[in-house]
Amino acid sequence: xxxxxxxxxxxxxxxAFVSSSEKLTDKRRVAKMQTSGRAQAQAAEVTTPQESSRxxxxxELMTSSLVFSKRPFFLERxxxxxxxxxxxxxxxxxxxxKFVAETLIACLDQxxxxxxxxxxxxxxxxxxxxxxxxxxxxxxxLYHARRLTEFYKSKNGGEGAEIFLKRExxxxxxxxxxxxxxxxxxxxxxxxxxxxxxxxxxxxxxxxTASACAKLGxxxxxxxxxxxxxxxxxxxQLMTLLGAQVEGVDGQFKDxxxxxxxxxxxxxxxxxxxxxxxxxxxxxxxLVRHFQSVIGRETRRQALEKWGGKxxxxxxxxxxxxxxxxxxxxxxxxxxxxxxGVEAGGFGLESGRHASxxxxxxxxxxxxxxxYLLQDGDGQTIEPYSVAVxxxxxxxxxxxxxxxxxxxxxxxxxxxxxxxxxxxxxxxLEGIYASLEASHAFGILGKLFPTLPxxxxxxxxxxxxxxxxxxxxxxxxxxxxxxxxxxAQTTPQ
Amino acid sequence: MAIALTSSFLQLKKCEVDFxxxxxxxxxxxxxxxxxxxxxxxxxKSVGISETFNRLKREGKxxxxxxxxxxxxxxxxxxxxxxxxxxxxxxxxxxxxPYSDPLADGPVIQAAATRSLGRGTNLDAIISMLKEVVPxxxxxxxxxxxxxxxxxxxxGRFMSTISNVGVHGLVVPDVPLxxxxxxxxxAKKHGIELVLLTTPTTxxxxxxxxxxxxxxxxxxxxxxxxxxxRASVSDKVQALLREIKETTTKPVAxxxxxxxxxxxxxxxxxxxxxxxxxxxxxxxxxxxxxPQDGLRELENFTKSLKSALx
Numbered sequence: 134x135x136x137x138x139x140x141x142x143x144x145x146x147x148x149a150f151v152s153s154s155e156k157l158t159d160k161r162r163v164a165k166m167q168t169s170g171r172a173q174a175q176a177a178e179v180t181t182p183q184e185s186s187r188x189x190x191x192x193e194l195m196t197s198s199l200v201f202s203k204r205p206f207f208l209e210r211x212x213x214x215x216x217x218x219x220x221x222x223x224x225x226x227x228x229x230x231k232f233v234a235e236t237l238i239a240c241l242d243q244x245x246x247x248x249x250x251x252x253x254x255x256x257x258x259x260x261x262x263x264x265x266x267x268x269x270x271x272x273x274x275l276y277h278a279r280r281l282t283e284f285y286k287s288k289n290g291g292e293g294a295e296i297f298l299k300r301e302x303x304x305x306x307x308x309x310x311x312x313x314x315x316x317x318x319x320x321x322x323x324x325x326x327x328x329x330x331x332x333x334x335x336x337x338x339x340x341x342t343a344s345a346c347a348k349l350g351x352x353x354x355x356x357x358x359x360x361x362x363x364x365x366x367x368x369x370q371l372m373t374l375l376g377a378q379v380e381g382v383d384g385q386f387k388d389x390x391x392x393x394x395x396x397x398x399x400x401x402x403x404x405x406x407x408x409x410x411x412x413x414x415x416x417x418x419x420l421v422r423h424f425q426s427v428i429g430r431e432t433r434r435q436a437l438e439k440w441g442g443k444x445x446x447x448x449x450x451x452x453x454x455x456x457x458x459x460x461x462x463x464x465x466x467x468x469x470x471x472x473x474g475v476e477a478g479g480f481g482l483e484s485g486r487h488a489s490x491x492x493x494x495x496x497x498x499x500x501x502x503x504x505y506l507l508q509d510g511d512g513q514t515i516e517p518y519s520v521a522v523x524x525x526x527x528x529x530x531x532x533x534x535x536x537x538x539x540x541x542x543x544x545x546x547x548x549x550x551x552x553x554x555x556x557x558x559x560x561x562l563e564g565i566y567a568s569l570e571a572s573h574a575f576g577i578l579g580k581l582f583p584t585l586p587x588x589x590x591x592x593x594x595x596x597x598x599x600x601x602x603x604x605x606x607x608x609x610x611x612x613x614x615x616x617x618x619x620x621a622q623t624t625p626q
Numbered sequence: 627m628a629i630a631l632t633s634s635f636l637q638l639k640k641c642e643v644d645f646x647x648x649x650x651x652x653x654x655x656x657x658x659x660x661x662x663x664x665x666x667x668x669x670x671k672s673v674g675i676s677e678t679f680n681r682l683k684r685e686g687k688x689x690x691x692x693x694x695x696x697x698x699x700x701x702x703x704x705x706x707x708x709x710x711x712x713x714x715x716x717x718x719x720x721x722x723x724p725y726s727d728p729l730a731d732g733p734v735i736q737a738a739a740t741r742s743l744g745r746g747t748n749l750d751a752i753i754s755m756l757k758e759v760v761p762x763x764x765x766x767x768x769x770x771x772x773x774x775x776x777x778x779x780x781x782g783r784f785m786s787t788i789s790n791v792g793v794h795g796l797v798v799p800d801v802p803l804x805x806x807x808x809x810x811x812x813a814k815k816h817g818i819e820l821v822l823l824t825t826p827t828t829x830x831x832x833x834x835x836x837x838x839x840x841x842x843x844x845x846x847x848x849x850x851x852x853x854x855x856r857a858s859v860s861d862k863v864q865a866l867l868r869e870i871k872e873t874t875t876k877p878v879a880x881x882x883x884x885x886x887x888x889x890x891x892x893x894x895x896x897x898x899x900x901x902x903x904x905x906x907x908x909x910x911x912x913x914x915x916x917p918q919d920g921l922r923e924l925e926n927f928t929k930s931l932k933s934a935l936x
Contacts, residue, residue: 398729498772499727501800
């Protein structure tokens with residue numbers, strides 16, 4: 134499996150960075166990039182790209198020249214690490230691509246070109262570094278959750294791995310969403326767009342976008358499902374105070390996202406569509422993943438400092454994939470690091486009311502990308518469900534679909550009840566209130582812990598804070614408390 | 627006998643023609659059923675899309691192409707609507723397959739899709755309906771559907787299913803040129819003409835590639851945005867039409883936003899070979915007080931649009 138993994142990883146990388154004139158020097162270029170003997174053997178396995186002649190404008194991030202030039206910390210790349218990059222058609226294997234109306238294609242091409250530009254622009258990178266540090270408050274801590282660790286060890290015969298939390302909930306805005314929002318808002322400003330359009334589920338991304346736009350002096354229009362607006366009223370009020378216009382859409386988050394895409398098609402010249410997460414047509418998933426991958430890069434350095442090694446496993450919740458990819462991406466080439474994604478199991482996988490795309494979905498095309506999707510026999514989208522609004526998406530990022538396909542990442546499901554219990558558990562044992570979305574990642578620890586090496590280290594992405602979810606947790610507690618009392622009363626003694 | 631010299635692909639076609647339909651030259655088409663395996667000749671039951679355009683060109687006419695969503699308000703109304711549109715002089719009819727997430731469509735067609743799906747419309751039901759109604763129509767049908775339902779069924783199976791009920795063309799708005807290879811291959815195999823779209827934002831060399839690959843006709847999207855009626859037609863369309871016509875002799879039909887006879891006349895005057903009217907039609911049918919009212923208004927509207935065209 135390891136060689137198959139690296140072969141596909143290397144081949145998809147190779148495809149991304151080769152222009153037609155440089156195809157002849159492929160083998161030499163690939164050989165230069167590899168330093169290990171094993172990697173050199175794999176270079177021979179690299180297959181020729183069979184995509185369109187149009188080349189990706191994404192720069193070659195892996196050349197030796199990058200390592201030696203002075204770069205901000207988040208562009209450091211180890212030559213030994215290989216990661217997934219989309220090929221020139223924006224595909225990870227068969228996933229991804231640009232399945233959108235022809236009208237948008239020119240816009241996507243322009244976005245890809247701008248992205249390639251900013252990656253090399255020192256001024257942009259410095260400005261971004263300053264924003265990440267002084268505005269968002271990075272780097273976020275890697276916190277050793279001792280009591281949580283003790284709790285799981287006690288269930289495991291007194292031994293097991295140490296649990297660390299990557300504290301993305303401590304970012305400005307209360308979630309990891311700001312990493313991406315600030316960078317993309319900077320891009321929007323750079324290309325002269327005055328209006329930023331986006332969609333939000335729980336409101337986290339909406340708040341992050343509204344904040345970033347306020348900081349940069351841009352107008353902001355946010356699409357949100359009407360029912361989510363009711364549930365997350367304080368978030369809506371905050372977005373409005375930050376200067377954004379919030380528009381309600383009938384349906385769920387997926388409908389708000391669709392409306393934002395349609396709005397983009399209609400206002401391409403004046404507006405910038407900000408993707409909040411790693412979905413959508415190329416280059417949106419890659420854009421988002423790139424800006425979120427600071428999470429993983431910091432984790433690698435912090436792990437080295439704290440215990441002189443790497444994590445044995447990374448755990449993150451998967452709604453669409455931005456926080457998961459942000460943590461995972463850095464470690465994709467490290468086959469000794471397990472990548473564990475946790476999806477929303479809702480009322481349970483058999484109930485049909487869940488959002489576990491990678492467990493129960495099939496490959497299809499959604500919102501511009503080929504990816505796993507919850508669909509019925511006719512190819513129509515199934516409405517997903519989860520107590521955590523941010524997990525309610527019927528598809529998933531194409532890069533995660535690819536990681537599942539090649540077996541690099543493992544995906545599990547956690548039900549509403551398990552997530553709610555995890556919310557309470559982390560509150561009581563660590564005094565940390567993680568969002569219901571992040572609670573899904575905590576919810577898998579019970580099953581995962583026995584499979585981890587003794588003395589190993591597991592890093593859980595605490596992707597957002599959960600003070601806004603308190604009323605949902607209470608509603609469920611009250612309901613279940615009442616249910617228990619009723620059952621106790623009615624069950625014959 | 628309805629024999630047409632098409633491409634040199636091997637084709638198995640069922641030929642089924644009604645006694646009551648006529649060639650434009652008023653000669654009756656004799657009903658017959660046959661299968662043919664001749665390599666260079668295939669029989670088609672009614673005239674295809676390219677041929678319709680050829681005939682119209684000879685007659686100096688511009689094609690009128692209405693669009694309606696199948697199943698809105700219900701499939702039996704759609705059946706009647708197809709007959710009405712046909713009898714009022716539509717040259718090609720675009721029939722939309724409702725989809726849960728229509729990204730290229732504005733509020734009117736979105737609402738139609740939601741209503742239709744709410745009534746349980748699915749592809750199988752639409753196919754059964756087409757099986758009954760297509761033999762009664764004189765103009766060819768092009769299906770308009772998003773990509774995922776095609777993928778789910780399997781591209782080959784999808785093409786053969788629609789071809790078997792007499793559909794001639796297909797428009798898939800969310801597949802970019804690079805991804806159309808599989809679609810085009812299967813479409814050709816089953817005698818379906820795959821229409822491709824080009825837009826005001828498409829750069830010239832890409833437009834040329836699209837035009838080269840398109841079958842049936844080239845769908846020129848008139849404006850940057852989703853479907854939906856607009857107050858006026860952008861005059862960029864005139865320049866785009868000219869550019870496309872310099873590249874190819876294939877017919878070009880303009881769509882998105884056209885809602886009045888004046889629009890249609892203007893576009894025809896600029897040299898378009900066809901005019902597509904969607905949301906305006908869907909709105910009439912969907913928002914009418916009753917299906918009968920809707921059909922009546924549809925008939926009047928169609929006649930007014932058709933009369934504005936040469």
